[in-house]
Amino acid sequence: MVAEGKCLARHNNMVIFVGGVAPGDVVDLRVTRKKKSFMEAVPVAFREYSELRVEPFCQHFGVCGGCKWQHISYETQLHYKQKQVKDNLERIGKVTLPEFDPILGSEKTKYYRNKLEYTFSGNGWLTDEQIKSGEEFDRNALGFHIPGRFDKILDIEHCYLQPAPSNAVRLEVRDYARKHGLDFYNAVKQEGFLRNLIIRTANTGEVMVILQVKYDDQEAILGIMKHLEETFPEITSLQYVVNPKGNETYHDLDVVCYKGLPYIHEEMEGIKFRVGPKSFYQTNADQAYELYKKTRELAALTGNELVYDLYTGAGTIANFVARQSREVIGIEYVPSAIEDAKINSQINDITNTTFYAGDMKDILSDELIARHGRPDVVITDPPRAGMHQDVVEKLLQVHADRIVYVSCNPATQARDLELLSEKYEVTRVQPVDMFPQTHHVENIVLLTAK
Ligand SMILES: C[S@@+](CC[C@H](N)C(=O)[O-])C[C@H]1O[C@@H](n2cnc3c(N)ncnc32)[C@H](O)[C@@H]1O
Helix, strand or coil, X not given: CCHHHCEEEEXXXXXXXXXXXXXXXXXXXXXXEECCCEEEEEEEEEEECCCCECCCCCCCECCECCCCCCCXXXXXXXXXXXXXXXXXXXXXXXXXXXXXXXXXXXXXXXXXXXXEEEEEECCCCCXXXXXXXXXXXXXXXXXXXXXXXXXXXXXXXXCCCCCCCHHHHHHHHHHHXXXXXXXXXXXXCXXXXXXXXXXXXXXXXXXXXXXXXXXXXXXXXXXXXXXXXXXXXXXXXXXXXXXXXXXXXXXXXXXXXXXXXXXXXXXXXCEEEEECCCCCCCCCHHHHHHHHHHHHHHHCCCCCCEEEEECCCCCHHHHHHXXXXXXXXXXXXXXXXXXXXXXXXXXXXXXXXXXXXXXXXXXXXXXXXXXXXXXXXXXXXXXXXXXXXXXXXXXXXXXXXXXXXXXXCHHHHHHHHHHHCCCEEEEEXXXXXXXXXXXXXXXXXXXXXX
């Protein structure tokens, strides 16, 4: 098992990357891509099945792109995630590493997500079995993209990722729309009325549903809204957005709240986090709590520290550690996330946080450091690309006692660790699994000033 959850095979000294298999499978392959140093292939026949295999529990496994690791046990998934972190840190990082802590597995391995986005399509994908059956199928689909295909949507009967009422709401909306002859979207022609459906389920029990449509047909919109309101009284925030654009992002559009409040709340240790239709919040909330607790533990806060929380998003980590810190400075690119971060401090009576919006390499400036002081602890949680080189250089210059580096991409984390090794030593490595049934892995590294 190697990067991106693919397996590696060798043939005549050529490396071949294969998806949809398990380590130990013996398979015939069809090469789909040939490069000088490697090939990519798909399995066409299985000669022997690996002992690591388990029966996938989802009827959509193999077609839907969502949970690519359901065919191996959770224990095996954790083993390979730990290995993925180790391989990356050793091969790319080239720094002295301590013994790794065992990966923190997620207690929930199903129904662990608090947010899903389902897409409508008037031309739903038919599986091989459906085609072979010769039956007629309703092609109006509501579900997930076929991997790598922006225009192909698999209609989903049951998804194991999000708790109730996610499945029931999706099926109800699909059936209502089919029954009332509403127009499902066509992504190629960019036509059609129904675009997507976003469902958020918070650990407080609050539920948000957002329907995205192409044009403002009030009769049709209000018909669905009313139907959802009556069928699911547990929806506490029912919203819609009219999006006439070519893409589905609605960050620049007005979201209309039809019923309830325009936001829901997640909660951790009594701290409430307000989550609006445009807010980012970690999608596995229970495991995010474990991630944050571990981050706070490694930061070794006593209440006297000045903490910088870089890439703070909606200020979740910043607010989470604020009560154990003297002062926390949070920095984040997206202005609306910073607005959320400030609100999250206010509604929890947290008064020792300050937030700034902007590009990290510009905001984390000498002037900012002069204003707030040299941090004792830096917590950094950058996007997959890792930190900009200017940011790494600034961290070397600032020279906080400790850096807690949270990452969703151990390859870029390893690159940054090597740059930081000029002045820091890696003293703890703690992989965390936020996304069971997928190859994704999160990793926390504690760097201590030399
Ligand atoms: C992995 S998320 C961090 C989430 C946050 N720590 C949490 O736990 O909710 C990375 C964040 O970095 C922000 N970001 C990406 N590029 C940035 C940049 N150049 N400057 C500042 N923030 C950036 C993204 O908007 C995103 O909110």
